[in-house]
Amino acid sequence: MQIDLTVNGKRTSLEVEPRLLLAHALRDNLNLTGTHIGCDTSSCGACTVLLDGVSVKSCTVFAVQASGHEVTTIEGIGTAESLHPMQEAFWTAHGLQCGYCTTGMIVSAVDLLQRNPDPSDDQIRAGLEGNLCRCTGYENIVKAVRAAGKAMRGHTERHSVNDLMPMHPPAEEPPPSGEGIIPPFLQEAHT
Amino acid sequence: MAFTTMVGARIRRREDPRLITGRATYVDDVRQVNTCYAAFVRSPHGHAKITSIDVAAAKSDPHVAGAWTGDDIHHAHNLKSSLPVAHKMGALGLKTPPHYILALDEVRFVGEAVAVVIADSPYTARDAAEKIVVEYEPLGVVVDPLKAEAGPPYVHEELGTNVAFTMPFKAGDPDAAFAAADVTIKQRIVNQRVAPVPIEPRSMVANWDAGMQQLTLYSATQIPHLLRTQLAVVLQLPENKIRVIAPEVGGGFGAKLNVYPEEALICWVAMQLGRPVKYIETRSECFQAMIHGRDQVDDIEVAATKDGTITALRLKITANLGAYHQLLTPVIPTLTLLMAHGCYRFENIEAEVVGVFTNTMSTDAYRGAGRPEATFFIERAIDMVALKLGLDPVAVRRKNFIANASFPHTTATGLTYDSGDYETTMDKALKLVDYDGLRKQQADLRKQGRFLGIGVSTYVEVCGMGPSAAMPAAGWDSATIRVEPTGSITVLTGVSPHGQGEETTFAQIVADELGVPIDNVTVVHGDTDRVQYGVGTFGSRGTAVGGSALKLAIETIQAKAVKIAAHQWEANPDDVEYKDGKIGVKGDPSKSMTTPEAGFLAFMGDNLPPGLEPGLDATRRFEPPNFVFPFGTHVCVVEVDAQSGEVKVVKYLAVDDCGRLLNPMIVEGQVHGGIAQGLAQALFEEVIYDDNGQLLTGTLMDYAIPHAEQVPHYELDHTVTGTTVNPLGIKGVGEAGTIGSTPAVANAVIDALAPFGVVHIDMPLRPEKLWTAMQAKNGSAT
Numbered sequence: 001m002q003i004d005l006t007v008n009g010k011r012t013s014l015e016v017e018p019r020l021l022l023a024h025a026l027r028d029n030l031n032l033t034g035t036h037i038g039c040d041t042s043s044c045g046a047c048t049v050l051l052d053g054v055s056v057k058s059c060t061v062f063a064v065q066a067s068g069h070e071v072t073t074i075e076g077i078g079t080a081e082s083l084h085p086m087q088e089a090f091w092t093a094h095g096l097q098c099g100y101c102t103t104g105m106i107v108s109a110v111d112l113l114q115r116n117p118d119p120s121d122d123q124i125r126a127g128l129e130g131n132l133c134r135c136t137g138y139e140n141i142v143k144a145v146r147a148a149g150k151a152m153r154g155h156t157e158r159h160s161v162n163d164l165m166p167m168h169p170p171a172e173e174p175p176p177s178g179e180g181i182i183p184p185f186l187q188e189a190h191t
Numbered sequence: 192m193a194f195t196t197m198v199g200a201r202i203r204r205r206e207d208p209r210l211i212t213g214r215a216t217y218v219d220d221v222r223q224v225n226t227c228y229a230a231f232v233r234s235p236h237g238h239a240k241i242t243s244i245d246v247a248a249a250k251s252d253p254h255v256a257g258a259w260t261g262d263d264i265h266h267a268h269n270l271k272s273s274l275p276v277a278h279k280m281g282a283l284g285l286k287t288p289p290h291y292i293l294a295l296d297e298v299r300f301v302g303e304a305v306a307v308v309i310a311d312s313p314y315t316a317r318d319a320a321e322k323i324v325v326e327y328e329p330l331g332v333v334v335d336p337l338k339a340e341a342g343p344p345y346v347h348e349e350l351g352t353n354v355a356f357t358m359p360f361k362a363g364d365p366d367a368a369f370a371a372a373d374v375t376i377k378q379r380i381v382n383q384r385v386a387p388v389p390i391e392p393r394s395m396v397a398n399w400d401a402g403m404q405q406l407t408l409y410s411a412t413q414i415p416h417l418l419r420t421q422l423a424v425v426l427q428l429p430e431n432k433i434r435v436i437a438p439e440v441g442g443g444f445g446a447k448l449n450v451y452p453e454e455a456l457i458c459w460v461a462m463q464l465g466r467p468v469k470y471i472e473t474r475s476e477c478f479q480a481m482i483h484g485r486d487q488v489d490d491i492e493v494a495a496t497k498d499g500t501i502t503a504l505r506l507k508i509t510a511n512l513g514a515y516h517q518l519l520t521p522v523i524p525t526l527t528l529l530m531a532h533g534c535y536r537f538e539n540i541e542a543e544v545v546g547v548f549t550n551t552m553s554t555d556a557y558r559g560a561g562r563p564e565a566t567f568f569i570e571r572a573i574d575m576v577a578l579k580l581g582l583d584p585v586a587v588r589r590k591n592f593i594a595n596a597s598f599p600h601t602t603a604t605g606l607t608y609d610s611g612d613y614e615t616t617m618d619k620a621l622k623l624v625d626y627d628g629l630r631k632q633q634a635d636l637r638k639q640g641r642f643l644g645i646g647v648s649t650y651v652e653v654c655g656m657g658p659s660a661a662m663p664a665a666g667w668d669s670a671t672i673r674v675e676p677t678g679s680i681t682v683l684t685g686v687s688p689h690g691q692g693e694e695t696t697f698a699q700i701v702a703d704e705l706g707v708p709i710d711n712v713t714v715v716h717g718d719t720d721r722v723q724y725g726v727g728t729f730g731s732r733g734t735a736v737g738g739s740a741l742k743l744a745i746e747t748i749q750a751k752a753v754k755i756a757a758h759q760w761e762a763n764p765d766d767v768e769y770k771d772g773k774i775g776v777k778g779d780p781s782k783s784m785t786t787p788e789a790g791f792l793a794f795m796g797d798n799l800p801p802g803l804e805p806g807l808d809a810t811r812r813f814e815p816p817n818f819v820f821p822f823g824t825h826v827c828v829v830e831v832d833a834q835s836g837e838v839k840v841v842k843y844l845a846v847d848d849c850g851r852l853l854n855p856m857i858v859e860g861q862v863h864g865g866i867a868q869g870l871a872q873a874l875f876e877e878v879i880y881d882d883n884g885q886l887l888t889g890t891l892m893d894y895a896i897p898h899a900e901q902v903p904h905y906e907l908d909h910t911v912t913g914t915t916v917n918p919l920g921i922k923g924v925g926e927a928g929t930i931g932s933t934p935a936v937a938n939a940v941i942d943a944l945a946p947f948g949v950v951h952i953d954m955p956l957r958p959e960k961l962w963t964a965m966q967a968k969n970g971s972a973t
């Protein structure tokens with residue numbers, strides 16, 4: 001059946017089986033592979049996305065249920081060229097190792113700060129209980145969320161999810177320029 | 192120059208931008224045209240004869256490209272139907288029953304693959320798998336290793352025993368020490384089975400290029416080259432026609448240090464179909480058919496004198512191997528014996544390691560792999576000796592430490608610890624937690640009916656695996672450095688990081704030593720067609736061994752660059768040297784050349800010293816002369832609720848010594864994660880099979896890996912004791928946290944229950960067990 005949804009700000013129509021999970025639709029039909037799948041019991045949270053701005057486990061939503069709604073995946077949260085403060089904080093605080101849970105963890109953390117812009121460490125831990133990480137022992141994830149909260153409180157007055165997130169679709173990667181890579185003596189040699 | 196400040200700095204990881212933006216490519220993200228998908232039919236029985244398999248209905252499904260059973264595989268011409276095992280245990284008479292890629296006639300654990308079906312989508316593949324009808328005739332099941340040792344029933348009837356090997360060991364004169372002992376202790380300590388649970392399950396996609404006669408396997412593996420070698424044997428293909436790629440890998444913890452039947456089968460099926468075949472296991476399959484860890488029954492006896500000196504150990508290590516040997520299954524419990532003296536002067540040891548088959552998934556390397564089991568029983572033993580003698584457990588540790596003056600120290604099991612300083616590290620930890628203050632607080636709280644427990648664990652571990660002579664396969668690793676004509680530097684490393692951050696730490700080393708901006712260095716790994724043979728990432732070896740190979744390659748590059756520069760300057764090469772990352776002439780600051788400049792001259796090739804080959808690149812291999820022996824002290828403070836048995840971790844502090852820190856941020860991350868996994872074994876995790884061999888903990892709803900609320904904040908500190916085992920002066924740190932933490936947590940909980948007369952409780956220390964122990968004592972007291 002046909003569904004119409006908005007993914008990372010872009011309207012999309014898909015022809016899907018009724019049983020297709022949203023996680024698979026995003027990954028396999030739209031090639032948004034930043035949404036990961038780590039379990040089959042809605043336990044791990046690796047597949048977390050925002051549905052109309054609220055975090056959901058996309059393995060527990062049928063694609064058809066998302067029809068008519070807005071979905072934001074990690075690709076819509078920020079890009080390497082324009083990181084969301086939460087992504088920046090995960091990077092700076094070493095809040096990830098293998099990276100597999102990370103995309104879902106970041107999306108959940110973004111949702112957590114929407115609900116509570118200034119959480120305590122205990123509230124951060126409780127707020128992320130739906131997301132499992134096996135690498136970090138959570139220490140630096142908590143640190144990252146705390147730092148992101150601080151950065152975001154410093155920058156924005158929040159009224160809606162759109163204030164929190166740059167909702168732009170992923171930009172095309174710029175071609176590698178070589179500038180700054182080829183040493184000056186060689187640039188001279190070639191000009 | 193900023194170049195010399197990279198090593199030792201908290202450089203943000205260079206792998207992270209792709210990971211935090213969802214642009215990394217894990218195996219399931221690999222897209223290939225015309226891909227088809229595998230689904231497996233797995234055994235619902237712990238042990239049964241397969242009386243019939245009917246794949247006709249599945250094969251007639253229009254979505255299905257093919258279906259195969261064990262019988263089909265066994266009779267295929269171009270495939271060995273059973274998997275090899277890496278071991279050097281021939282002298283022990285290790286029994287190696289066949290481990291078929293698909294079960295042949297008999298299944299021996301729940302989840303063993305019986306048939307595979309390939310269809311045009313993952314959904315249709317699973318639909319088709321439902322249509323395969325298998326009939327079984329149940330056989331006798333054994334899951335308990337002690338019952339299995341006594342046998343029957345036998346997992347492999349033809350062996351007439353479940354005992355795969357027995358390894359006796361004796362050093363010194365334990366009998367005399369026991370006869371002379373003031374006190375002895377005897378305790379059975381069960382080190383329960385746990386599941387590694389990387390968040391990315393096993394994932395693989397294979398493709399056969401019929402034109403090139405080349406097989407490409409993308410697999411979530413820690414060992415792309417070793418996997419390629421094993422596939423060459425199983426698939427009977429020339430090894431140079433196989434390419435294994437480990438793209439982004441979502442955690443391993445030892446569980447991806449393996450060669451799985453599914454990996455071989457997917458390759459073979461891709462060759463039959465001439466299409467890419469993908470298999471991403473479900474988490475439920477992962478619990479059934481990815482290796483498990485630990486699972487030992489350790490019977491220990493300890494002899495000690497009144498002052499707390501431990502004079503002898505007797506051990507019986509009964510290891511539950513599971514139904515088959517996976518890659519390193521039988522090796523793991525032998526590592527337990529190797530570590531049985533920890534950081535103590537135990538000279539009289541008598542031991543027996545018995546590996547037994549049971550109707551369960553294989554055990555194999557899980558973070559620590561054999562060493563956590565040893566550290567656990569030693570550290571429990573120290574506390575039990577202290578309890579029995581009325582001594583402080585810290586004093587008993589101090590009494591038995593290997594003294595600084597005796598390094599290098601050769602242990603009873605034949606290891607030579609090159610360096611260590613156990614007392615300094617312990618004292619630092621005790622000071623940081625205010626140990627004496629904690630003991631006072633504990634006494635005060637006990638009077639109020641509150642039960643604080645303080646657990647100390649002082650560990651040493653054997654890692655940086657390792658000298659080839661001591662390894663099941665090669666123990667060296669490799670690195671290539673290429674200075675490209677335009678000045679960027681490519682590093683090809685034989686290790687295969689999957690979260691450990693060597694794209695960053697290796698670039699830090701190169702940036703410092705070759706004097707280039709870190710952004711000019713790219714570290715390539717995990718592709719057997721791009722990278723020279725390497726052994727992989729496991730056993731806390733990635734940086735200790737792979738980084739050391741890199742250091743050797745740097746030295747070769749530097750030596751050649753020096754010759755090139757000397758020729759340019761018409762200087763004596765003996766007067767030319769690298770200083771702060773640049774080439775210069777001793778005592779002549781006017782002369783300076785960068786590594787990229789030397790690389791460009793080496794590329795141009797027309798102005799080089801006579802006899803020197805063009806090009807500036809080097810491949811080197813590092814053969815470790817010894818293991819490395821990181822150590823540390825972990826202190827855990829818990830409060831156990833007397834009403835509910837619930838454990839609250841009040842404080843956790845670790846002081847580790849892994850030698851020189853290349854990137855403290857990454858080191859801390861490794862320790863954090865290790866502590867969490869070790870703590871989770873102490874408090875939460877347990878793989879449970881019932882007596883029929885049914886896996887009761889088969890999903891993440893039943894198996895308790897901790898979430899953020901269940902683990903504490905960790906305080907970390909470190910000491911730095913050098914090592915000369917490798918040219919970087921570093922020791923591995925990947926497993927240390929796991930090894931140190933489990934006994935620290937268990938000692939804390941058991942210490943909290945000391946007023947109830949508790950001497951030992953087996954893990955996981957869940958509330959109901961603690962509550963029951965407290966009630967038993969309360970009951971007997973009234």
